[in-house]
Amino acid sequence: MSGLELTDVNKLYGDAHVIHDVNLSVEPGEFCVFVGPSGCGKSTLLRMIAGLEDISQGTLEIGGREVNDVDPSKRGVAMVFQSYALYPHLSVRENLGFGLRFDKTPKDEIDRRVGAAAKTLQLDHLLERKPKALSGGQRQRVAIGRAIVRKPEVFLFDEPLSNLDAELRVNMRVEIARLHKELGATIVYVTHDQVEAMTLADKIVVLRAGRIEQVGRPLDLYDDPDNIFIAGFIGSPRMNFLPGTVSEASGNAVQVRLDSLSAEPITLHLKDALSVGDTVTVGIRPEHLSQDGPAQIRLTTDIVEHLGGESYVYAHDDGGTRLVMKLGDAREVRPGGQQITAGFDPARAYLFDADGNRCR
Amino acid sequence: MTARADLVSHRESMPESRRRSALRRKEAIVGYLFILPALIGLILFYVLPTLRAAQISMTSWNLMRPAKWVGFENYTKLWADGQFWDSMWITLLYVMYNIPVQTALGLLIAVLADRLAKSVTFRAVIIAPYLISNVVAGLVWLLMLDPLIGVTNSFLGLIGIGPQAFLSSPDQSLVSVAAISIWRHVGFTALLFYAGLQSIPRDLYEAARLDGASEFAMFRLITLPLLRPVLVFVLVTSVVGSFQIFDVIAVTTQGGPADSTRAVLWYIYENAFKFSRMGYASAMSMVLFVILILVTLLQMRLLRGDQSDLG
Ligand SMILES: Nc1ncnc2c1ncn2[C@@H]1O[C@H](COP(=O)(O)OP(=O)(O)OP(=O)(O)O)[C@@H](O)[C@H]1O
Ligand SMILES: [Mg+2]
Numbered sequence: 001m002s003g004l005e006l007t008d009v010n011k012l013y014g015d016a017h018v019i020h021d022v023n024l025s026v027e028p029g030e031f032c033v034f035v036g037p038s039g040c041g042k043s044t045l046l047r048m049i050a051g052l053e054d055i056s057q058g059t060l061e062i063g064g065r066e067v068n069d070v071d072p073s074k075r076g077v078a079m080v081f082q083s084y085a086l087y088p089h090l091s092v093r094e095n096l097g098f099g100l101r102f103d104k105t106p107k108d109e110i111d112r113r114v115g116a117a118a119k120t121l122q123l124d125h126l127l128e129r130k131p132k133a134l135s136g137g138q139r140q141r142v143a144i145g146r147a148i149v150r151k152p153e154v155f156l157f158d159e160p161l162s163n164l165d166a167e168l169r170v171n172m173r174v175e176i177a178r179l180h181k182e183l184g185a186t187i188v189y190v191t192h193d194q195v196e197a198m199t200l201a202d203k204i205v206v207l208r209a210g211r212i213e214q215v216g217r218p219l220d221l222y223d224d225p226d227n228i229f230i231a232g233f234i235g236s237p238r239m240n241f242l243p244g245t246v247s248e249a250s251g252n253a254v255q256v257r258l259d260s261l262s263a264e265p266i267t268l269h270l271k272d273a274l275s276v277g278d279t280v281t282v283g284i285r286p287e288h289l290s291q292d293g294p295a296q297i298r299l300t301t302d303i304v305e306h307l308g309g310e311s312y313v314y315a316h317d318d319g320g321t322r323l324v325m326k327l328g329d330a331r332e333v334r335p336g337g338q339q340i341t342a343g344f345d346p347a348r349a350y351l352f353d354a355d356g357n358r359c360r
Numbered sequence: 361m362t363a364r365a366d367l368v369s370h371r372e373s374m375p376e377s378r379r380r381s382a383l384r385r386k387e388a389i390v391g392y393l394f395i396l397p398a399l400i401g402l403i404l405f406y407v408l409p410t411l412r413a414a415q416i417s418m419t420s421w422n423l424m425r426p427a428k429w430v431g432f433e434n435y436t437k438l439w440a441d442g443q444f445w446d447s448m449w450i451t452l453l454y455v456m457y458n459i460p461v462q463t464a465l466g467l468l469i470a471v472l473a474d475r476l477a478k479s480v481t482f483r484a485v486i487i488a489p490y491l492i493s494n495v496v497a498g499l500v501w502l503l504m505l506d507p508l509i510g511v512t513n514s515f516l517g518l519i520g521i522g523p524q525a526f527l528s529s530p531d532q533s534l535v536s537v538a539a540i541s542i543w544r545h546v547g548f549t550a551l552l553f554y555a556g557l558q559s560i561p562r563d564l565y566e567a568a569r570l571d572g573a574s575e576f577a578m579f580r581l582i583t584l585p586l587l588r589p590v591l592v593f594v595l596v597t598s599v600v601g602s603f604q605i606f607d608v609i610a611v612t613t614q615g616g617p618a619d620s621t622r623a624v625l626w627y628i629y630e631n632a633f634k635f636s637r638m639g640y641a642s643a644m645s646m647v648l649f650v651i652l653i654l655v656t657l658l659q660m661r662l663l664r665g666d667q668s669d670l671g
Contacts, residue, residue: 050570051570052566052569052570071572072569072570073569073570073571073572073573074572077570078570079566079567079570081563081566081567083561083563085561085563085564085566085567087564087581087582088586088669088670089585089586089669098568098571098581099570099571099572102571102572102573102574102577103572130669132669146567150571
């Protein structure tokens with residue numbers, strides 16, 4: 001089991017600078033998830049760790065050893081591809097054992113490890129099948145099994161569940177979490193599904209446009225985002241953002257007047273200094289909006305989604321800003337034009353300056 | 361009610377299965393319409409001439425006098441004709457020079473192009489000889505391989521190899537013809553392989569690389585098995601094609617020297633158009649036709665050419 005250390009890592013494709021000064025350490029045994037919008041460089045970073053892409057600048061250490069110039073097969077990593085990359089002409093057994101034939105593993109050792117992996121992943125009865133004759137979830141398990149038999153120091157996953165249907169995805173998510181516990185291995189996992197990120201990760205790395213925006217434990221990112229991007233990215237449905245202006249600033253209390261005509265100014269207590277006239281954004285999570293509360297905004301409903309145990313009310317304020325409320329029970333709320341009041345506790349609101357940085 | 365509306369309402373009243381089979385029949389008609397032009401060409405230029413040849417092969421006909429029905433006489437004569445079997449043997453030798461080299465070289469070029477240089481210019485250059493006709497290729501090489509005035513011997517001289525007779529020596533003539541044909545066809549073969557390689561997903565190679573597979577291991581364990589359908593296509597078409605070697609021989613050696621390049625098609629041609637034995641030539645064509653069908657079936661069978669692991 002080894003950790004990873006990325007220092008000032010950059011990636012350039014000709015003139016295109018796609019990874020900027022990434023510094024990151026992943027502890028041994030840690031489950032580290034890269035999330036971020038499409039094209040932000042998650043796969044590129046993962047492939048650089050695997051050795052499938054060169055590192056243009058910076059260093060990568062695996063288990064304390066610099067591996068920038070080490071062959072991919074000698075880095076102690078195994079990768080699970082989004083497409084599974086199973087060899088279509090080989091049986092499940094041959095697929096599982098494929099990686100072992102190159103490092104002179106004895107035949108009976110290969111058989112033993114393939115058997116063990118097949119058992120862990122419940123593939124025993126499928127060993128003689130070709131990938132074509134497997135379901136999506138079974139293929140996924142073979143792909144994971146192929147990584148397991150190599151006993152790598154670090155597992156790399158690139159969006160492994162994105163080709164599965166919703167139910168299977170949940171099952172496999174649990175499976176992967178269980179596997180992590182069992183093997184105790186270091187895992188770097190790429191996804192753009194933030195539920196996967198929140199549920200699986202010990203550590204989430206949020207990337208945007210090739211840069212790390214924030215690193216932290218799932219709930220830390222959720223409770224304490226550094227900027228408006230993280231605040232909006234982590235959490236579903238996403239955080240509500242209301243534009244406003246600082247109307248009074250005295251000591252560590254600022255008063256913010258929301259652009260929404262119907263709302264009273266709210267008072268927040270901050271350490272950071274702001275001055276009167278600064279434009280700010282107030283962020284409130286959907287679950288922190290209720291039908292009453294110290295601060296209130298008048299809203300007009302658009303759509304109501306009833307999920308059974310909870311409901312999402314989509315609405316807009318007088319200024320046209322759209323908001324989502326998460327309510328335990330919204331049976332009385334009618335969609336399409338009902339006037340309602342959304343209340344919240346200003347202490348639970350987040351404040352962001354004009355640049356999107358968090359004011360604490 | 362218009363006829364069309366009538367049709368629609370009638371269709372709606374049909375039970376589901378019958379409606380579906382009607383639909384399938386309609387699709388089949390459209391399908392046949394699409395292949396019709398090719399089908400007409402095939403019938404006109406391949407099927408009918410073949411049937412006619414089968415008919416002629418049962419006659420004695422010298423183009424001057426009317427054909428005379430002789431039954432299987434041509435075939436029994438052919439069975440005993442040592443020259444025919446010699447020409448078959450020469451053809452087989454030619455195929456054995458031609459196919460392995462052309463296929464291996466084509467595969468090598470394709471793999472190199474795929475792994476190293478994905479350049480359009482390169483592909484254009486390797487395909488260029490294929491755009492020249494066999495006759496022109498034959499003529500060009502006839503000049504270049506000329507023992508006295510050809511450039512090939514001049515080049516060989518530069519690297520210390522003495523002049524070679526090439527097409528004018530019975531020992532080298534067949535190999536030289538094969539070489540010309542390889543030169544002309546290898547680019548096309550390579551291009552077919554190259555296209556086949558594009559259908560193999562890249563991440564299979566990446567996964568193998570992470571597993572520590574060498575380039576050669578990847579070729580042997582991934583490329584070759586997944587290229588099998590293309591390989592079969594290339595082998596079948598090029599084997600059938602090279603059994604029918606004719607035009608290069610016609611412009612270079614004319615079957616000589618000392619009958620060393622008298623391949624079966626050249627022998628058929630001689631019989632038909634030099635000796636005016638149309639019936640006999642047709643009988644030989646029919647035998648070649650049957651042999652080629654058998655060879656093709658055998659190849660398909662051995663290489664499981666109808667099954668792909670991809671997709
Ligand atoms: N070979 C290349 N040449 C130039 N730019 C590239 C190359 N490969 C990737 N990029 C760019 O690098 C950026 C990051 O790509 P990457 O595939 O890592 O994104 P990603 O975060 O994995 O996205 P997704 O969620 O869609 O998979 C993208 O803007 C992409 O266009
Ligand atoms: Mg990606």
